[in-house]
Amino acid sequence: MAQQSDTDERMMRRAISLAKRGYPAPNPHVGCVIARGDHIVGEGFHRFAGGPHAEVNALTMSGEHAMGATAYVTLEPCDHHGRTPPCTEALMRGGISRLVVACLDPNPVASGGLTRLAAHGIVCESGLLCDEARVANVRFMTAMVRRRPYVVVKVAASLDGRIAMLSGESQWITGPDARRAGHRLRAECGAVLVGRGTVESDDPRLTARLAGVINQPTRVVLDPYRKLGPHWQVFDTSAPCLHLFEGAFGLKLHDAAFDLNDVCALLFNRGITGLLVEGGGETITRFLRADLVDRIEMFVAPKILGSGRPWVGDLQISTLADAPQFRVESVKKLSGDLRITLTR
Numbered sequence: 001m002a003q004q005s006d007t008d009e010r011m012m013r014r015a016i017s018l019a020k021r022g023y024p025a026p027n028p029h030v031g032c033v034i035a036r037g038d039h040i041v042g043e044g045f046h047r048f049a050g051g052p053h054a055e056v057n058a059l060t061m062s063g064e065h066a067m068g069a070t071a072y073v074t075l076e077p078c079d080h081h082g083r084t085p086p087c088t089e090a091l092m093r094g095g096i097s098r099l100v101v102a103c104l105d106p107n108p109v110a111s112g113g114l115t116r117l118a119a120h121g122i123v124c125e126s127g128l129l130c131d132e133a134r135v136a137n138v139r140f141m142t143a144m145v146r147r148r149p150y151v152v153v154k155v156a157a158s159l160d161g162r163i164a165m166l167s168g169e170s171q172w173i174t175g176p177d178a179r180r181a182g183h184r185l186r187a188e189c190g191a192v193l194v195g196r197g198t199v200e201s202d203d204p205r206l207t208a209r210l211a212g213v214i215n216q217p218t219r220v221v222l223d224p225y226r227k228l229g230p231h232w233q234v235f236d237t238s239a240p241c242l243h244l245f246e247g248a249f250g251l252k253l254h255d256a257a258f259d260l261n262d263v264c265a266l267l268f269n270r271g272i273t274g275l276l277v278e279g280g281g282e283t284i285t286r287f288l289r290a291d292l293v294d295r296i297e298m299f300v301a302p303k304i305l306g307s308g309r310p311w312v313g314d315l316q317i318s319t320l321a322d323a324p325q326f327r328v329e330s331v332k333k334l335s336g337d338l339r340i341t342l343t344r
Contacts, residue, residue: 025274059094149268165305193221222244260292
């Protein structure tokens with residue numbers, strides 16, 4: 001990496017801030033700033049999958065001022081035809097003379113942009129604020145490295161860890177701000193998974209009902225013996241749905257259940273890079289047992305139920321050393337509830 005100036009760092013920080021916007025799943029979060037010296041002439045981010053990428057949005061804003069300018073991009077520009085043309089071609093047409101990239105693209109299908117642009121005579125540099133850019137794009141970067149979706153478990157529980165009464169009543173343990181945050185998690189992950197029991201007890205739609213969401217998340221339903229009929233809301237036409245049962249997409253049962261590693265591999269091969277697990281305690285427990293949970297988003301209401309359904313069951317561990325360990329990333333107050341974010 002060439003030595004960069006304070007201006008370069010400031011521009012890249014702005015690009016990283018932009019990258020955090022939008023709901024581009026399953027695509028990566030990307031931000032782009034185009035500058036001439038200290039002056040920003042264009043900026044953009046990837047709003048939604050299938051829409052213009054960050055570089056194209058920034059070039060559109062900058063117009064003829066992009067000629068001879070520097071582009072700061074949080075992820076290596078793509079060099080392949082997907083739902084949109086390669087960003088490398090847009091940057092070359094725009095007349096960019098220098099490109100500064102935070103992270104190289106770990107996706108072998110889309111990588112190679114820097115090589116292409118350097119061959120075109122554009123000065124290319126990489127590595128500036130890579131760690132910060134990687135954090136802003138953790139879903140995509142983790143999925144590309146682990147070759148499975150980035151798995152987020154969402155829990156809405158009482159102070160004593162109950163997600164429902166013994167009767168099954170669960171609406172609503174947490175308040176409206178926590179529920180809105182849950183919708184954002186669905187849109188951010190791009191896919192949401194539940195088991196058959198959650199469908200039968202709650203009949204959820206599992207859509208992201210938020211302004212700015214263009215692509216609804218893919219709904220994934222684990223129903224090994226195909227007991228669910230088509231009348232449940234999760235199977236309506238408001239969003240894509242993958243109904244997983246024995247034999248579907250080649251899935252097999254092991255001890256009357258799916259191997260969740262097989263499920264995650266299937267989802268990744270179908271282009272899913274993030275997965276929000278909203279299932280009940282049994283489904284969450286199985287994901288924890290399989291060591292597939294990357295993050296837990298826990299919404300805790302100041303209520304004590306005393307009895308009811310716990311959010312996690314028997315993890316089949318015998319010592320504290322075997323317990324799954326997470327790091328507390330943040331604790332925030334959402335109206336009357338708490339949001340606790342934990343990561344591996």
